[in-house]
Amino acid sequence: MSDDKYHYYKQIVELGQVITSEINLNKLFHVIMEQINQIMQTERCSIFLHDPDKDELYSHVSTDLKKNEIRIPTSHGISGWVFQNKKALIINDPYNDPRFFQKADKITGFKTRNIMCIPLINRDNICIGTLQTLNKKQAQFFDKDKDLLTAASHYVVIALENAKLYEDLKLLDKARERVVHHISHELKTPVSIILSALTLINKRLADTEYTGLDKTIQRGLRNVHRLIDLQGKTDDILTKDVVIAAQNQQNLIHLIESMVFLLDNVKDSDGRFSQLIPLLLEQVESLIPIEEISNEEIAVKAFIETICNDARQAMGNRKISITCDLDNNISLFMDKSILIKACKGLIKNAVENTPDHGSIIVSTKFTNDKIEIKIQDYGVGITRENQGLIFGGFFHTQDTSLYSSKKPYEFNAGGSGADLLRIKTLAERHGFDINFNSTRCRFLPGDMDICPGNIEKCKNIASFSECRSTGGSIFTLQFQS
Numbered sequence: 001m002s003d004d005k006y007h008y009y010k011q012i013v014e015l016g017q018v019i020t021s022e023i024n025l026n027k028l029f030h031v032i033m034e035q036i037n038q039i040m041q042t043e044r045c046s047i048f049l050h051d052p053d054k055d056e057l058y059s060h061v062s063t064d065l066k067k068n069e070i071r072i073p074t075s076h077g078i079s080g081w082v083f084q085n086k087k088a089l090i091i092n093d094p095y096n097d098p099r100f101f102q103k104a105d106k107i108t109g110f111k112t113r114n115i116m117c118i119p120l121i122n123r124d125n126i127c128i129g130t131l132q133t134l135n136k137k138q139a140q141f142f143d144k145d146k147d148l149l150t151a152a153s154h155y156v157v158i159a160l161e162n163a164k165l166y167e168d169l170k171l172l173d174k175a176r177e178r179v180v181h182h183i184s185h186e187l188k189t190p191v192s193i194i195l196s197a198l199t200l201i202n203k204r205l206a207d208t209e210y211t212g213l214d215k216t217i218q219r220g221l222r223n224v225h226r227l228i229d230l231q232g233k234t235d236d237i238l239t240k241d242v243v244i245a246a247q248n249q250q251n252l253i254h255l256i257e258s259m260v261f262l263l264d265n266v267k268d269s270d271g272r273f274s275q276l277i278p279l280l281l282e283q284v285e286s287l288i289p290i291e292e293i294s295n296e297e298i299a300v301k302a303f304i305e306t307i308c309n310d311a312r313q314a315m316g317n318r319k320i321s322i323t324c325d326l327d328n329n330i331s332l333f334m335d336k337s338i339l340i341k342a343c344k345g346l347i348k349n350a351v352e353n354t355p356d357h358g359s360i361i362v363s364t365k366f367t368n369d370k371i372e373i374k375i376q377d378y379g380v381g382i383t384r385e386n387q388g389l390i391f392g393g394f395f396h397t398q399d400t401s402l403y404s405s406k407k408p409y410e411f412n413a414g415g416s417g418a419d420l421l422r423i424k425t426l427a428e429r430h431g432f433d434i435n436f437n438s439t440r441c442r443f444l445p446g447d448m449d450i451c452p453g454n455i456e457k458c459k460n461i462a463s464f465s466e467c468r469s470t471g472g473s474i475f476t477l478q479f480q481s
Contacts (some may be wrong), residue, residue, distance in 0.1 A: 018032065028163060032159065036131075036133060039148065040133045045131070046059055050074065056072060059071075078094070090146060110134075116133050128157065202221070296336055298334065305326070334432075341423070342477055349420065350375050352412060353377060353412075355454050357455040358455060411451075434476070
């Protein structure tokens with residue numbers, strides 16, 4: 001291979017490496033234009049993309065033009081001709097060519113001496129725009145230059161379409177976030193009103209001899225609290241640092257509506273308006289939560305013991321051992337409410353994935369200038385396929401019917417998967433890490449393989465200790481000391 005051909009291929013390979021190393025559109029094209037100017041020995045480069053809605057070409061990225069500064073119909077200019085005909089052009093005397101769009105030079109103050117323009121054609125043979133280089137520094141453009149730029153253009157097309165796909169995915173993600181935000185916001189008022197109504201009905205029935213609705217009301221209250229819990233997790237996941245004033249205004253409107261409802265329901269009952277105060281406060285807290293960051297020193301041992309005791313009480317009749325192995329001398333300086341949400345969520349997750357007669361160990365240690373809180377369960381574990389998805393958002397591995405009727409802390413009750421996403425979001429927002437490793441129970445290799453939820457009922461093992469060796473998960477929180 002001659003030195004010229006070697007240099008030619010080397011330049012193309014290097015350009016390809018640059019393109020595949022960057023996905024941000026603005027950064028990507030800035031590098032590409034610099035590389036093409038270097039390869040082609042030109043002063044300027046521009047990309048014009050097609051706007052199908054207006055049937056125009058617009059300057060997308062250029063070293064001499066601002067984004068979207070120049071728009072031309074596809075029937076005008078050298079770029080328009082190249083776009084329409086899908087053929088490359090070399091114009092070494094542009095001011096004597098009627099197709100040259102002289103307005104661009106007038107706008108930018110740049111003097112164009114020669115142009116080479118090629119079509120950008122994708123794999124479907126659709127022209128999506130043009131790539132042009134201006135003012136070859138030491139000579140005119142020749143056919144070998146056209147061949148080189150055409151080869152480079154294939155990488156540009158790939159980059160454009162990859163970047164467009166990436167931008168579309170980001171827009172889709174933002175749209176999805178807005179939808180979830182809207183749903184979460186709209187849930188606040190009706191859920192709060194339903195809770196208040198059921199609470200009032202329950203209180204009034206307590207003063208009567210009628211008991212036929214007790215179970216129904218308790219079931220309703222339980223599910224309303226479940227919705228409130230899910231809505232709170234969604235808020236933690238989606239809440240931004242800046243609260244938009246319009247949202248506060250809308251919250252206030254909803255708050256007033258709820259107050260009116262409560263007044264209508266309380267004023268004619270027994271005249272004891274003192275009952276209204278806690279209900280109004282509950283409405284305020286649920287509709288306009290004010291969460292300020294308040295850092296404090298936390299004695300981790302006492303804190304974890306409290307969280308574990310709360311979990312033991314919350315899981316009711318579940319037969320699960322929660323033991324602690326805690327360092328006496330570890331303390332953290334952070335917002336206590338954040339640590340409660342993280343630790344409570346992980347222990348709850350462990351309980352819901354551990355069968356009865358199983359065990360959970362919560363431990364702490366100081367290592368490598370970091371404080372670790374580890375929650376280890378000997379439950380069913382997570383399949384390898386799902387381990388990359390559990391922090392992805394509202395992820396669950398089983399059919400909704402398997403957990404929709406379960407209470408918190410029951411086996412397999414962790415249906416929505418919001419707890420782990422919430423903790424991951426809190427970690428990113430407040431500067432700590434969450435890691436995990438998991439081994440799926442070898443007797444339950446797939447998502448649809450169901451554990452009976454009680455080791456005594458498992459037909460695959462002979463003892464409780466044998467279950468401990470079949471699977472489980474470890475979640476670790478790490479904090480800077």
